[in-house]
Amino acid sequence: MSKDLVIGMAGSGGDGIISAGESLIAAVALEGYHAIMTKSFGSQIRGGESSCRVRISTRPVLNPGGTLDAAVALNWDDFLKFGAELPVGGNTVVIYEAKSGVAPDKLPLVGVAPAEAIAVPIAELAKQTAGTDRAKNTVVLGLLAGWFGINGDAIVAGIRKRLAKKGVKVGDAAERSFKAGMTWAAEHPLAHELRLDPPEGQRGPKLLTDGNDMCAAAAIFAGCQFFGGYPITPSSEIMQFMSREIWKYGGALLQAEDEIAGVGAALGASFAGKKAMTATSGPGMSLKTEIIGLATIAELPLVIVNVQRGGPSTGMPTKSEQADLFQAAFSAHGDVVRPVLAPTTVADTFRITVDAFNIAERYQTPVIVLSDQEIAQRKETVDPIDTSKFRLEERRRPTAAEVEDYKRFRNTDSGISPVSHPGMPGGNYLGSGIEHNEHGDPTASGVMHARMNDKRFRKLEPLRHERNLFLVEGDPGAQLGLVSWGSSAGVCREVLVHAQAEGLRVKLLVPYLLYPVVEETYREFFASVRAGLVVEQSHQGQLYRILRMMIDVPACVQPFCRSGANPFRPREIVARLRELTLAMQRHGSNTRQPQE
Amino acid sequence: MTTTTANTGHACAPGDYKSDLKPIWCPGCGDFGVLQCVYRALAAIGREAHEIAFVSGIGCSSRIPGYTTAYGFNSVHGRALPIAQGIKAANPDLLVLAAGGDGDGFSIGGGHLPHAVRRNMDITYIVMDNQIYGLTKGQLSPTSRHGRKTVTSPYGNLEEPVNPLMYVLAYGAPFVAQGTPADMPGLTAVIEEGIRYPGFAFVNVQSPCVTYGSEDQMIKAQKEILQPLSKMGHDAANRIAAMDLAQHYGKDLYTGVFYRNPVPPATYEALVRGLQASKQAGALPRERILDLFLQREPQDEEDGGSET
Numbered sequence: 001m002s003k004d005l006v007i008g009m010a011g012s013g014g015d016g017i018i019s020a021g022e023s024l025i026a027a028v029a030l031e032g033y034h035a036i037m038t039k040s041f042g043s044q045i046r047g048g049e050s051s052c053r054v055r056i057s058t059r060p061v062l063n064p065g066g067t068l069d070a071a072v073a074l075n076w077d078d079f080l081k082f083g084a085e086l087p088v089g090g091n092t093v094v095i096y097e098a099k100s101g102v103a104p105d106k107l108p109l110v111g112v113a114p115a116e117a118i119a120v121p122i123a124e125l126a127k128q129t130a131g132t133d134r135a136k137n138t139v140v141l142g143l144l145a146g147w148f149g150i151n152g153d154a155i156v157a158g159i160r161k162r163l164a165k166k167g168v169k170v171g172d173a174a175e176r177s178f179k180a181g182m183t184w185a186a187e188h189p190l191a192h193e194l195r196l197d198p199p200e201g202q203r204g205p206k207l208l209t210d211g212n213d214m215c216a217a218a219a220i221f222a223g224c225q226f227f228g229g230y231p232i233t234p235s236s237e238i239m240q241f242m243s244r245e246i247w248k249y250g251g252a253l254l255q256a257e258d259e260i261a262g263v264g265a266a267l268g269a270s271f272a273g274k275k276a277m278t279a280t281s282g283p284g285m286s287l288k289t290e291i292i293g294l295a296t297i298a299e300l301p302l303v304i305v306n307v308q309r310g311g312p313s314t315g316m317p318t319k320s321e322q323a324d325l326f327q328a329a330f331s332a333h334g335d336v337v338r339p340v341l342a343p344t345t346v347a348d349t350f351r352i353t354v355d356a357f358n359i360a361e362r363y364q365t366p367v368i369v370l371s372d373q374e375i376a377q378r379k380e381t382v383d384p385i386d387t388s389k390f391r392l393e394e395r396r397r398p399t400a401a402e403v404e405d406y407k408r409f410r411n412t413d414s415g416i417s418p419v420s421h422p423g424m425p426g427g428n429y430l431g432s433g434i435e436h437n438e439h440g441d442p443t444a445s446g447v448m449h450a451r452m453n454d455k456r457f458r459k460l461e462p463l464r465h466e467r468n469l470f471l472v473e474g475d476p477g478a479q480l481g482l483v484s485w486g487s488s489a490g491v492c493r494e495v496l497v498h499a500q501a502e503g504l505r506v507k508l509l510v511p512y513l514l515y516p517v518v519e520e521t522y523r524e525f526f527a528s529v530r531a532g533l534v535v536e537q538s539h540q541g542q543l544y545r546i547l548r549m550m551i552d553v554p555a556c557v558q559p560f561c562r563s564g565a566n567p568f569r570p571r572e573i574v575a576r577l578r579e580l581t582l583a584m585q586r587h588g589s590n591t592r593q594p595q596e
Numbered sequence: 597m598t599t600t601t602a603n604t605g606h607a608c609a610p611g612d613y614k615s616d617l618k619p620i621w622c623p624g625c626g627d628f629g630v631l632q633c634v635y636r637a638l639a640a641i642g643r644e645a646h647e648i649a650f651v652s653g654i655g656c657s658s659r660i661p662g663y664t665t666a667y668g669f670n671s672v673h674g675r676a677l678p679i680a681q682g683i684k685a686a687n688p689d690l691l692v693l694a695a696g697g698d699g700d701g702f703s704i705g706g707g708h709l710p711h712a713v714r715r716n717m718d719i720t721y722i723v724m725d726n727q728i729y730g731l732t733k734g735q736l737s738p739t740s741r742h743g744r745k746t747v748t749s750p751y752g753n754l755e756e757p758v759n760p761l762m763y764v765l766a767y768g769a770p771f772v773a774q775g776t777p778a779d780m781p782g783l784t785a786v787i788e789e790g791i792r793y794p795g796f797a798f799v800n801v802q803s804p805c806v807t808y809g810s811e812d813q814m815i816k817a818q819k820e821i822l823q824p825l826s827k828m829g830h831d832a833a834n835r836i837a838a839m840d841l842a843q844h845y846g847k848d849l850y851t852g853v854f855y856r857n858p859v860p861p862a863t864y865e866a867l868v869r870g871l872q873a874s875k876q877a878g879a880l881p882r883e884r885i886l887d888l889f890l891q892r893e894p895q896d897e898e899d900g901g902s903e904t
Contacts, residue, residue: 029891207889217885226686228678247871248879252685257711261678264671268682271669272649272690276682294672350886384890387883422649422667422683422690430661430668433654441617442662442670 001197003058005148006065008086009140010051011074013042016137019162021052022379023141027154028056029208029381032199037379038064040085041318049078051086056148058200062345062490064378066569068092069194070147072140074122076100076108084566091115093192095143097122097136115192125180130173138174142181149195152182207382211349211375212279214382215305216241218353219277223392224303225251226276228265230258230284233317234373235307238279259287263304267291270300271431273421275357279305282324283314285331292366293332294433296456299409299417301360301367301395303353308372308486310564320374321564322486323538328368329515329546335453337460339363340515341469342370344489346380351390352512355469358393363459364419370514372537374487374567395419403427407438411451415459464516472525474500474507479584480577481529481557482508483522485543488535491568498574504581514543517550531580532557535573539563608642610635613664620659626803626815627657627724629777634664634693634722637788641691648691651680653705655697656731657724657803666693674705677712677721681864684717688865691791692718698725702758703738713767713796715864720790723760724803727813734808741846746808761842761854764798765835770857771797772838774850778802778818782851789853794860802849818849825852832856 007024011017018039025037035056042048055065067089073079073096079086088094088109098119102108107117120143126135138159145152156178160171209217216238219227227242229235239255246253251274256262262278269276280288285306295302308324310316328340339359343349353369360367398406398418403426410417417438420427429440435449436442443449471489474496484492489510499506509525511518526532534544534557541559560576613635621627638648648666652658654673661668671679680694701709701723712721728746729735735748739760743752764772771793775783783801790797804813811817828850831837838855880887 026891206891207886208891209889213889217888220885221882223882226682228682245879245885247868247875249882250872250876252865252868252872254681254685254715256678257707260675261681261708261711264675264678265682265685267671268651268669268679268684269686270682271667271679272683272686274686276686290672291675298669381891382889385886387886420667423647423687425644425646428646428665428667430670432662432668432670433672434670442659 001193001195002069003197004055004065005057005069005194005196006053006055006067007070007072007144008051008053008068009072010049010079010082010086012078013048013050014134015074016134017050017074018052020137020141021054023155023158023162024054024144024150025379025381026158026208028150029206030154031151032203032206033057033196033381034059034061034199035381036061036064038374039377040082042081049081051078051082053086056196058197062493063487063570064567066571070095070144071114073097074136076102080108088112088114091192093190093194094118095120099123116190118188120184125184126177129176129180135174135177138177139181142178143185145178146182146185147190147194152178205384207384208379209346209382210237210377210379211343211346211371212237212307212377213241214346214349215279215353215369215371215376216245218350219303219357220245220249221387221390222354222357223275224277224357225249225274226266226269227251227253227278228256228269228276229262229278229280230256232259232281232284234309234377235279235281235305237376238305238307259284260291263288263291267295267300267302270295270302271298271421273423275301275361277303277305279307281307281309281317282311282327285324285327289331292338293334293336295366296332296336296338297433297435298431299364299419299456300431301364303356303360303367303369305369305371307376308370316565318373319565320372320487320567321538322372322488322536323542323564324370325514325538325542325546328370335457337457337516338365339367339460339463339513340370341367341512342486342514343375343512344486344510346375346378347382347385348512349375350385354390354392355512358391359463361393361395363416363463364395365460370486372487398427408440409436409438409452409455411438411455415455460516463513464518465520466513466518467521469511469513470518470521471510471512472507475505476507477528478505478507479528479530480504480506480580481525481532482506482535482573483511483525483532483543483557484508484535485511485514486536488537488568491570492535492573494570495573495577498570499577502574502578504577506577515546517546519551522547522551522553526554526557529554530556531584533560533573533576534558535560535568537561537564537568608639608644610639613638613645613666615663615665617662619663621656622807624806625656626726626777626801626805627660629780630657630722630724630783630801630803631660631663633775633777633780633784633787634660636784637791640788641791643691647689648693649680649683650693650695651676651683652694653696653700654731655700657695657697658700660695674700674703674708676700677705677708680719681712681715681717684719684865685868688718688869693720693722693791695722695724698723698727698739698760699729699737702760706738709764710767713764713769713798716770716796716861717864718794718796720787720797720799722787722799722801724801725760726803726805726809727757728805728808730805730808739846757846759842759845760800761845762839765839765842765855769798769855770795770860771853772855773798773853774800774802776802776818776822776849776851778815778822779824779851782824786853793856795857795863822849822851825850825854833858
């Protein structure tokens with residue numbers, strides 16, 4: 001029996017691999033399992049290779065897992081194109097199309113002997129039952145359901161629903177194909193048992209969605225009334241969700257002519273008094289930078305979501321990377337500090353997006369949400385979220401008395417000034433990108449400029465002491481410490497479980513607030529650490545570098561990073577922790593490693 | 597379709613729209629005249645200053661919002677139109693004006709203009725076209741004529757100027773006019789009419805730069821050559837005729853309304869309001885929006901579907 005299954009499938013564009021994955025995850029979500037599904041494509045829109053990974057677990061899952069437990073290859077050419085995205089190991093059961101003519105002991109997998117290889121006449125079963133080999137994906141679902149012990153009724157109902165528009169006959173044929181797969185599996189039991197245990201914990205209905213849709217839904221919940229944006233992979237689904245929903249809540253959307261106009265319109269809406277957002281990816285962020293600077297000096301709330309992909313330039317549009325942190329924190333010209341937040345899972349994308357709107361409103365500042373392709377485009381089961389627990393904030397409006405001698409940029413103790421908007425009598429002021437005095441009138445005074453810079457920094461000072469935007473897990477006194485953010489943090493949370501099972505004492509710090517840096521939190525976390533890793537998916541280790549710049553990071557804390565595309569696997573980090581433990585034992589636990 | 601910019605019945609004088617800021621323009625700058633005409637047009641329309649949003653980019657002329665009592669937004673170079681559209685879409689009740697220079701609108705911000713036109717929000721866009729970059733001290737602008745010598749074209753401009761009237765007409769703007777501070781009543785009239793027009797209104801203003809402009813661009817010279825379209829028998833409902841006249845941009849100075857679509861097309865904000873009204877019924881309460889992602893038994897919705 002198994003508590004955790006990672007299935008990887010690959011085929012050609014028309015093989016329906018992705019929809020098979022969708023059917024599988026929808027069915028197991030109904031059964032009460034936790035699951036994550038990621039998809040990967042070649043560069044072509046149609047006809048190229050496509051693949052998906054589905055991880056199903058009896059317990060909550062926070063990352064797509066490592067080596068596959070089951071690999072499905074509809075043809076070997078396509079499967080092999082995904083390389084490290086579909087890793088086969090010694091415990092993997094490989095299921096492949098018999099028509100390929102490859103002998104089970106002659107698989108084209110270099111240097112790997114899988115646990116078991118089964119050639120299945122998938123296309124033939126599809127033709128026999130549905131009259132077309134387009135039903136191959138349904139046969140595969142039958143095989144998987146049969147071998148893993150997944151309730152076939154839920155899958156069949158899901159497939160029927162998806163095919164409802166094509167008529168009853170097509171649905172009947174699909175059911176025959178599915179059953180043929182199940183029967184074939186029953187007649188050919190696996191030598192390696194892969195049946196899933198029943199799900200643990202909360203059984204009830206789950207949410208099933210991806211990070212982009214979760215982000216957009218959170219924005220609507222937070223009261224977002226305007227979206228301005230431009231399509232860009234892998235963030236477009238946020239605008240697509242908004243274009244279906246925002247009107248229903250009295251809001252408006254503008255698909256702009258370019259990235260600059262998208263964020264410009266959003267800033268205009270914020271100037272007009274509405275909560276507003278834009279979403280983009282790296283290249284779009286580069287273009288939006290000037291307007292984000294305008295939001296900073298005009299002190300207007302604005303939420304900017306950057307769904308990170310591989311860069312620089314066009315880079316790798318469909319692959320995940322965490323290399324836009326420097327850009328988020330430092331791309332502005334002039335003296336600027338602006339909050340940068342990062343979700344780590346589909347589930348916490350909700351909370352982080354709501355936080356972003358609250359921080360933007362409270363401090364009248366642009367806030368950057370650094371999602372990444374991995375979270376944004378993977379489907380994940382999420383336990384229902386109690387939205388009544390969230391408080392929503394609104395920007396501070398001027399009182400009637402304040403309007404009498406209105407100072408839009410009044411230099412208050414907190415640095416936060418009352419903000420009016422067009423339509424509000426008496427609140428008339430000039431918003432501007434040029435430096436201004438408390439009334440908003442342009443100035444070239446160096447004294448005023450210094451005072452206003454001070455005010456803009458001072459108002460964000462509380463964020464430097466914000467303790468609620470961190471997650472700390474594991475053994476508080478542990479000498480082994482991990483710091484990780486974004487989707488990599490989901491991997492590290494699982495690392496903790498594996499490491500503890502091996503008897504390693506380890507703890508994890510996950511910052512949701514990446515910038516400004518909350519010094520106390522890191523200092524407390526590092527206090528007991530004798531060997532630490534900052535785990536992130538970029539070549540330079542950008543969070544590590546920022547921490548080194550801003551705070552006193554012990555030399556024993558080192559970056560653990562690599563360029564994007566392939567997420568970290570829990571096992572590789574556990575292995576590194578094991579090495580660090582051995583090194584600590586050799587040197588004596590009180591010896592800190594020398595400076596790099 | 598009535599306009600959101602109709603007279604509210606308040607008696608407003610031009611001085612009500614004048615702010616305390618002293619304009620930082622060279623003595624004799626055409627923009628002073630434009631500013632006066634804006635005051636007069638706003639007074640004629642009578643909307644209160646707090647109901648007006650006046651957005652600009654960067655340049656000498658982009659300082660204009662600060663000299664009015666409206667809510668102003670002196671933004672960044674070239675981006676007045678995107679910001680103005682965000683404001684209008686977010687609150688269609690506002691009277692929204694956008695303004696800037698020829699560099700701001702036709703060069704760095706030139707990519708926004710066709711899209712602002714086709715979206716057709718009820719915004720009036722006033723360009724103070726002086727054929728030069730004044731604020732940065734006299735470089736070529738997109739409307740500088742071929743051969744013109746400036747600090748960045750010491751041997752003469754190698755390029756041909758754009759023709760903004762021509763392309764705004766080609767983009768399909770429903771209201772296109774030109775004025776000059778050499779004819780203050782005429783300029784006031786086209787600005788006022790542009791604001792009253794229920795849709796995107798483009799007003800190009802030949803506003804001379806006294807510091808870097810040439811003699812033939814000054815107010816005195818303009819007065820001698822300007823020809824009001826109203827006296828030329830031009831039918832402003834005829835877009836092809838308007839384009840014929842627009843071809844004279846840079847040579848002859850025609851003032852007044854080139855084109856006024858007699859059947860104003862629907863504005864973006866009107867369509868937005870329609871969508872908001874028609875989709876509202878289908879909304880989950882905001883706090884229950886995550887129900888959209890709830891996995892339900894597929895059979896629930898399928899009853900009577902493919903089974904029958």
